[in-house]
Amino acid sequence: MITVWGRATSVNVQTVIWALAELGLACERHDVGGAFGGNDTPDFLAMNPNGLVPVLRDGDGPFLWESAAIVRYLGAGYGDGQFWPVSPTARATVDKWAEWIKTSFGPAFLTGIFWPSIAVPEAKRDLAAIAAAEKRLKTLAAMLDARLAEGAYLGGEDVCFADMVVGAPLYRYYTLDFERADTPNLRAYYERLTARPAYAEHVMVSYDSLRAK
Numbered sequence: 001m002i003t004v005w006g007r008a009t010s011v012n013v014q015t016v017i018w019a020l021a022e023l024g025l026a027c028e029r030h031d032v033g034g035a036f037g038g039n040d041t042p043d044f045l046a047m048n049p050n051g052l053v054p055v056l057r058d059g060d061g062p063f064l065w066e067s068a069a070i071v072r073y074l075g076a077g078y079g080d081g082q083f084w085p086v087s088p089t090a091r092a093t094v095d096k097w098a099e100w101i102k103t104s105f106g107p108a109f110l111t112g113i114f115w116p117s118i119a120v121p122e123a124k125r126d127l128a129a130i131a132a133a134e135k136r137l138k139t140l141a142a143m144l145d146a147r148l149a150e151g152a153y154l155g156g157e158d159v160c161f162a163d164m165v166v167g168a169p170l171y172r173y174y175t176l177d178f179e180r181a182d183t184p185n186l187r188a189y190y191e192r193l194t195a196r197p198a199y200a201e202h203v204m205v206s207y208d209s210l211r212a213k
Helices: 011-022 042-047 067-078 088-118 127-148 161-167 170-175 184-194 197-202
Strands: 002-005 027-030 055-058 063-065
Touching: 002 011, 011 027, 011 067, 011 161, 011 197, 042 055, 055 067, 063 067, 067 088, 067 161, 088 127, 088 161, 088 170, 127 184, 161 184, 170 184, 184 197
Parallel strands: 002 027
Antiparallel strands: 002 055, 055 063
16 A cells, blocks of 8 residues: 555645556555644654654555655656656656756746745735736746657656656646736647646645735
8 A cells, every 4th residue: 555644735735645646556645734733742753853744655665755866766766668768868858857846946936936826915015026026937937848748748648757846836837816818728728637637636726724814
């Protein structure tokens, strides 16, 4: 049995649960983090000293953390040649986008726009900082849009492990009210993702509970 610790409203947990579903792997998930708490207990910190979700354990294997690393583990262990390309070159070609979403697009959107808009009351928001982040994000979105002109998904005609990492934040990106770049290829990619049952169930999760009261 695969066990996952982490709340369903965490985009990083969603990344892992979506990957499990695409691979046809069942798991037992425990609500931890956010309003549920529990991620600062000695037991949890023994699993992940960072105190962050998700954490995954496959049977009696080691406790794994960092969502992208978990997705790579699942791809290598359970994925076919489409989900986890056999060629190191082919794999790195898509993996670089998984890294990029974590280091560039993700922080610009989640740290620069999403959380300052969701977790901060409207009267206290730094609108100038959010506007600057929107400008930066438009450039990054155009980069991803150009890449997605090459095919339906990052790995070709079906999803691969990198799509799990890149695609998970897009539900928030497209449902949050802010000024986005005109990126038709990215929009079409997102719409293809929303048509996938696993994405709809595990990623298209309301984030209203995260809003500032």
